[in-house]
Every structure is written in structure tokens, then in C-alpha cells.
Amino acid sequence: MIFLIRHGEAAASWGDHPDPGLSDLGKGQAEAAAEILTRLGATSAISSPMQRCRETARPFEARAGLTASVVPEVSEISTPAGIQDRVAWLRGLMAGTWTEAGAGLTAWRSRMSETVTSLPDGVAVFSHFVAINALVGALEGDDRVTVFRPGHCSVTRLERRGGVLRVAEYGSESATRVL
Known part of the structure; x- marks a missing residue:
């Protein structure tokens, strides 16, 4: 089993801050996720x-007595150069498909998929809404950018299955908005 965890609630919106930390609620969500991961048998993390x-x-x-490896391939999707309104760009992207998104973003999706597919069982992957969607869509053959709406710390x-990585269970969902 490999576990994909969406980050906890951020202290600032995606449109307001390029790299915010967690809000107080997000810190509590992270504690709850750690308990779940321990119970499910996660043994390492990226x-x-x-x-x-x-x-x-x-x-x-x-809890696990380890340090997660930082892996850029599971990071947030990058805003293409020249985009003035990041929020409007992301809203449009999320309503479309990877085919429509273009070669640069589909290459990002492929690199992330290759990275996660090569991981051993037991790894917890701390990532982002769009990245998790990109990955599960790639694994399930779904071209939509938004396959589901993972809640914070889901x-x-x-x-x-037969040597192929597949979604066993989607995490809890929420009404995520791009602000």
C-alpha cells in the first residue's frame, strides 16, 4: 500500500501566498493524519x-521516528510563465483535461506518476490537491484534471494489483475552492 496525503489547511490561500504554512486547524488535521497513517502501517515518507x-x-x-525525503516530483503544479492571474488559470485548468493542459503539464504528471509508481509499499506521500488528482487520474486512465476533491489531510x-499500481480507496472529499 502507498498512501497519498493532501496537506492540511493552509494559513493563506493559494492566490495570496506562494508557499504558506499550516493554519492551526491544518496542524490538528496533520496530527489526525499521522494517527491514521500509523494505524494503516505506513513505514516511510516523502x-x-x-x-x-x-x-x-x-x-x-x-510518531515514526523518521524524516520524510523531500521529493520535488510530488510538489504542487507550477504556474506557467506569463500567467498574471494564477487563480483564474488554476480554475480553468481544474475544469479541463490533461490533454487540453498541454505537453509541459502532461510531462509533469508523467514524472510524478513514474516517481510514485517506483516507490515501495508503506510510503506516505505528502502532496497537493492537483498533484494527487494528476496521479490517480494517470493510474486509472482518467484524463480529467479533477477526478475527485481530496479534503485536507485525506x-x-x-x-x-498484478504488478500495476491502482487506487484502492479514495480519501475523504471536501468542497475545495481555489481562492
């Missing part, structure tokens, strides 16, 4: 380099 993911990983790191479980 994290996006973004502050909200690093902070979400900390309670699990403390845990999506992946398992290998």
Missing part, C-alpha cells in the same frame, strides 16, 4: 518541498 506539506508530514515523522490508498 514530501513535496512546499511548506504546507512539510508541516503536514511532521507529526507522522515524529488519505488515498494505492495498491499493486
